[in-house]
Amino acid sequence: MSEIKEEIMIRAKGLRKTYGDFVAVDGIDFEVKKGESFGLLGPNGAGKSTTMRMISSTSLRSGGELEILGKDPNLFGPEIRAHLGVVPQQDNLDRELKVWENLMTYGRFFGLKGKWLKAKVDELLEFAQLEEKRNTKTDELSGGMKRRLTIARGLVNEPEIFMLDEPTTGLDPQARHILWDRLFRLKEVGVTLVITTHYMDEAEQLCDRLVVMDKGKIMAEGSPADLIKRYSSKEVLEVRFGSENNKSAAEQLKGVGDRLEVLPDRILVYSANGEKALEYITKLGLHPITSLVRRSSLEDVFLRLTGRTLVD
Amino acid sequence: MSAVQNNWTGAKTLVDPRVPIRWGAFYVAEFRIRNMLKWLSAIIAFGLGNPVLYLLSIGVGIGSMVKQQIDGVPYLTFLAPALLATAAIQGAMDEVTFPTIEGFVWTRVFYSMNNTAISSKQIVDGVMISAITRCFLQVLLYELILALFGAVPLGSIAVLTIASLLAGWGFAALMLSVTVFIKDDDGFFAIVGRFILTPMFMFSGTYFPLTALPIWLQWIGWISPVWHATDLGRALSYGHKIEPWLLVVHVVYLAVLGVIGMLTAYPQFKKRLAE
Numbered sequence: 001m002s003e004i005k006e007e008i009m010i011r012a013k014g015l016r017k018t019y020g021d022f023v024a025v026d027g028i029d030f031e032v033k034k035g036e037s038f039g040l041l042g043p044n045g046a047g048k049s050t051t052m053r054m055i056s057s058t059s060l061r062s063g064g065e066l067e068i069l070g071k072d073p074n075l076f077g078p079e080i081r082a083h084l085g086v087v088p089q090q091d092n093l094d095r096e097l098k099v100w101e102n103l104m105t106y107g108r109f110f111g112l113k114g115k116w117l118k119a120k121v122d123e124l125l126e127f128a129q130l131e132e133k134r135n136t137k138t139d140e141l142s143g144g145m146k147r148r149l150t151i152a153r154g155l156v157n158e159p160e161i162f163m164l165d166e167p168t169t170g171l172d173p174q175a176r177h178i179l180w181d182r183l184f185r186l187k188e189v190g191v192t193l194v195i196t197t198h199y200m201d202e203a204e205q206l207c208d209r210l211v212v213m214d215k216g217k218i219m220a221e222g223s224p225a226d227l228i229k230r231y232s233s234k235e236v237l238e239v240r241f242g243s244e245n246n247k248s249a250a251e252q253l254k255g256v257g258d259r260l261e262v263l264p265d266r267i268l269v270y271s272a273n274g275e276k277a278l279e280y281i282t283k284l285g286l287h288p289i290t291s292l293v294r295r296s297s298l299e300d301v302f303l304r305l306t307g308r309t310l311v312d
Numbered sequence: 313m314s315a316v317q318n319n320w321t322g323a324k325t326l327v328d329p330r331v332p333i334r335w336g337a338f339y340v341a342e343f344r345i346r347n348m349l350k351w352l353s354a355i356i357a358f359g360l361g362n363p364v365l366y367l368l369s370i371g372v373g374i375g376s377m378v379k380q381q382i383d384g385v386p387y388l389t390f391l392a393p394a395l396l397a398t399a400a401i402q403g404a405m406d407e408v409t410f411p412t413i414e415g416f417v418w419t420r421v422f423y424s425m426n427n428t429a430i431s432s433k434q435i436v437d438g439v440m441i442s443a444i445t446r447c448f449l450q451v452l453l454y455e456l457i458l459a460l461f462g463a464v465p466l467g468s469i470a471v472l473t474i475a476s477l478l479a480g481w482g483f484a485a486l487m488l489s490v491t492v493f494i495k496d497d498d499g500f501f502a503i504v505g506r507f508i509l510t511p512m513f514m515f516s517g518t519y520f521p522l523t524a525l526p527i528w529l530q531w532i533g534w535i536s537p538v539w540h541a542t543d544l545g546r547a548l549s550y551g552h553k554i555e556p557w558l559l560v561v562h563v564v565y566l567a568v569l570g571v572i573g574m575l576t577a578y579p580q581f582k583k584r585l586a587e
Contacts, residue, residue, distance in 0.1 A: 058426050059586055060586045077431065078332065081427065082429035088427065090420065093419065093421075094343075094421050097350070101346065108342060109343075109429060109430050110327045110332055110428055123315040126315060157428075158323050160322060160323050185314065185316075186317075188317065189317050189320040190322075
């Protein structure tokens with residue numbers, strides 16, 4: 001088979017961002033290929049948003065190399081941004097303008113013609129399920145609607161790379177699933193997605209490949225399944241003995257499963273077979289108040305890598 | 313399948329970056345003007361009401377008490393260029409300060425503009441273009457009313473308009489370069505309004521010649537763009553006699569304010585957006 005040269009959309013090497021003495025992003029390397037859905041996973045303050053803003057070619061890097069769509073954002077910011085779609089963490093819609101006007105004016109910033117935009121605005125309103133809110137001022141929209149509008153707005157120029165910073169924070173479960181569905185559809189037309197999130201289920205659902213970030217550094221990189229395989233066991237047994245007894249119970253559990261993780265409220269037993277581990281624990285004469293066997297998730301990967309949970 | 317997917321062509325062919333790179337400032341101005349239109353009735357009411365109120369109360373009311381001529385002309389004629397300069401400065405200033413706080417703090421809309429092909433410099437230019445457009449219309453309206461009151465010679469309207477726009481631009485640019493530093497709405501404008509703008513409008517020879525003040529208060533006028541614009545306006549309107557060099561000083565002073573303001577605003581906007 002001949003090797004097909006894949007188009008690299010984003011290339012970062014030793015990328016750094018500092019604010020005075022504070023190092024927000026501490027020399028990270030990664031590449032994103034065309035059509036890929038790439039995730040930055042990490043807790044608040046890990047440097048995800050800062051990285052996003054450097055990729056979106058607005059925030060200037062303090063060091064290292066960065067290439068977006070083959071160009072250096074320090075030199076070709078507007079050229080690059082003309083082909084990007086950005087959904088910032090904080091909605092920044094215009095309050096005075098109506099829903100459709102927000103889409104229209106945003107499209108104008110790319111130099112798109114009014115007549116073409118008129119049709120595009122209709123498409124986007126349908127995509128975001130906001131047709132009925134067309135003439136509403138954005139102030140009167142619910143949080144979820146604002147989020148959907150911000151996302152639709154980012155698509156007005158049909159971007160090559162679509163970047164979403166914490167796209168579903170503050171959305172209810174149903175709204176999150178609708179959004180995920182929309183993002184899958186974009187992937188189908190070949191849009192490259194870059195997503196930050198601190199929800200591991202979102203990362204597992206959406207990302208082909210992701211990096212786990214903590215304190216400005218990349219801790220691990222791979223597909224969700226790959227990371228789980230590498231850093232966790234197949235299953236996890238969660239047992240609770242009550243906050244008083246967790247510690248002493250943990251002493252007795254030593255040696256059960258591949259690994260133990262003692263959290264303030266529960267003990268995680270990493271094992272290929274959770275049920276078997278639970279049987280064994282019961283045989284030891286220990287009786288957890290509650291027990292739960294589940295599959296390993298990215299949360300476990302993060303815990304393993306950093307010793308902390310994702311959502312504190 | 314939704315229409316968005318079916319009709320997808322992609323930015324590569326859809327968006328030519330050279331278009332926004334060339335015209336971006338006008339897109340920003342277009343956005344600002346669309347925003348202003350939401351306040352159209354308030355802007356018109358203010359633009360019409362303000363001159364009428366001032367002309368009736370101070371021009372006609374107080375003017376009737378002032379029997380002697382001032383500077384060789386009736387009080388109303390003396391007052392008119394000052395009111396015009398003040399209105400131009402105020403109008404232009406409003407359209408740069410509030411949008412700038414809004415853009416960086418309230419709605420953060422400058423950040424969303426900067427996520428598109430629009431550059432920080434184009435945001436500065438666009439805000440200024442829209443402010444000058446508003447200023448221009450306001451000045452025209454003001455001049456129309458002044459003309460109806462017979463307060464300004466018709467032949468001088470063209471030059472007065474240019475002088476007013478220069479003053480509006482100069483002061484607005486200065487305010488732009490200051491407003492960019494506001495981190496949140498912390499009452500900065502209340503302070504600027506009370507301690508800088510109000511004295512500036514009171515002590516700039518608006519209602520009486522600057523020379524009527526004791527010398528230790530006259531300096532406020534000398535550094536005030538309102539006085540430079542007012543004195544310039546009087547010279548252009550009814551032929552108020554000033555030294556030719558002073559005429560040059562007025563024009564240069566206002567122009568320098570504008571240039572310094574813009575040159576300060578550009579890097580500050582860039583810095584704040586790139587943080």
